[in-house]
Amino acid sequence: MTTDFSHSQQYLPVELQSLKTGIREIEFDIFVKLSDENYVQLFSKSLGIDYRRLFKYESRGVREFHVRAEEFESYLRFASFTASQLLVSASVSREKKIASLISLTEQCLVQVFSLSVFDEKVIAEIKTLVNHFIAFVEVDPGALVILLKLISQGGYLYYHSVSVMVFSLFLARRTQLFSRQAVQQVAIGALLHDFGKTAPIDAVDLEHPVRGVEKLGNLIDEKSVIRKIIIEHHEQPSGKGYPYGLRGSEISVEAKLVSVANVFNSLISERPHRKAISTGAAIDFIVGQPEVFDSNSAQVLSLVFASSTKTPARRRRS
Numbered sequence: 001m002t003t004d005f006s007h008s009q010q011y012l013p014v015e016l017q018s019l020k021t022g023i024r025e026i027e028f029d030i031f032v033k034l035s036d037e038n039y040v041q042l043f044s045k046s047l048g049i050d051y052r053r054l055f056k057y058e059s060r061g062v063r064e065f066h067v068r069a070e071e072f073e074s075y076l077r078f079a080s081f082t083a084s085q086l087l088v089s090a091s092v093s094r095e096k097k098i099a100s101l102i103s104l105t106e107q108c109l110v111q112v113f114s115l116s117v118f119d120e121k122v123i124a125e126i127k128t129l130v131n132h133f134i135a136f137v138e139v140d141p142g143a144l145v146i147l148l149k150l151i152s153q154g155g156y157l158y159y160h161s162v163s164v165m166v167f168s169l170f171l172a173r174r175t176q177l178f179s180r181q182a183v184q185q186v187a188i189g190a191l192l193h194d195f196g197k198t199a200p201i202d203a204v205d206l207e208h209p210v211r212g213v214e215k216l217g218n219l220i221d222e223k224s225v226i227r228k229i230i231i232e233h234h235e236q237p238s239g240k241g242y243p244y245g246l247r248g249s250e251i252s253v254e255a256k257l258v259s260v261a262n263v264f265n266s267l268i269s270e271r272p273h274r275k276a277i278s279t280g281a282a283i284d285f286i287v288g289q290p291e292v293f294d295s296n297s298a299q300v301l302s303l304v305f306a307s308s309t310k311t312p313a314r315r316r317r318s
Ligand SMILES: [Fe+2]
Pocket: 193, 194, 208, 233, 234
């Protein structure tokens, strides 16, 4: 953070909302105004926008930022190029589209997990995001590898939530049991499955499914798949899961599917207390315990990942 004391410098205000395009790279520096003659630089052209920090400023009530007058034109170009435009533009590379999608998702999850903001606006944002993910998966199944590589650059809770969503999305599509609308619900439920977590993600927290649905409030319908996934994703067909010890068919198909994606992602991720295992070993672990994991989902998982991905998804420690 640097302070610009140059009195000759002219700054123009820009809206916080216009900076949330999902594009991190900027061709202008961004400042916050402390007084008429004192502007502090928050984000630079060389490092780009850090969305976590941007949300921290937002949570403190900062809504207005500034750019230098001579860079205002590049700001306008940036602001007019929205995420939706970028995602459908033929001139933007697949990698850049996915990177922007990841960035948008991160913005969304920072709101949901860190800032405890959960309202109709966030739900609408999540639906739009999930639809973008579904569109990507439909057009290009190979996008999974790129998605997971990019996701692993974030914090673990974020990485885990998005990965479980992507795995669930692939499983739901592959089973062909679900309509497009149902796939969307599965993806949203998977993205939010752990959002009742308050303890570190690796710690056993028996309360988080209940806390998660409480956090939803009455924003999501009582019978919705999203709610079922959040509350039931640690239930087991044997009845030994939590929080209710539901058995077999008492557990929804969607929650069983997300449960498999959840464990699969945990096993193939390196954590501070244990190493990642290979996707093949993770599948053997899941398929070998039909009393814990739904056999149908486990079967689909082995069809989707056993032959295509041989190396574990390693990540840096967070
Ligand atoms: Fe969980």
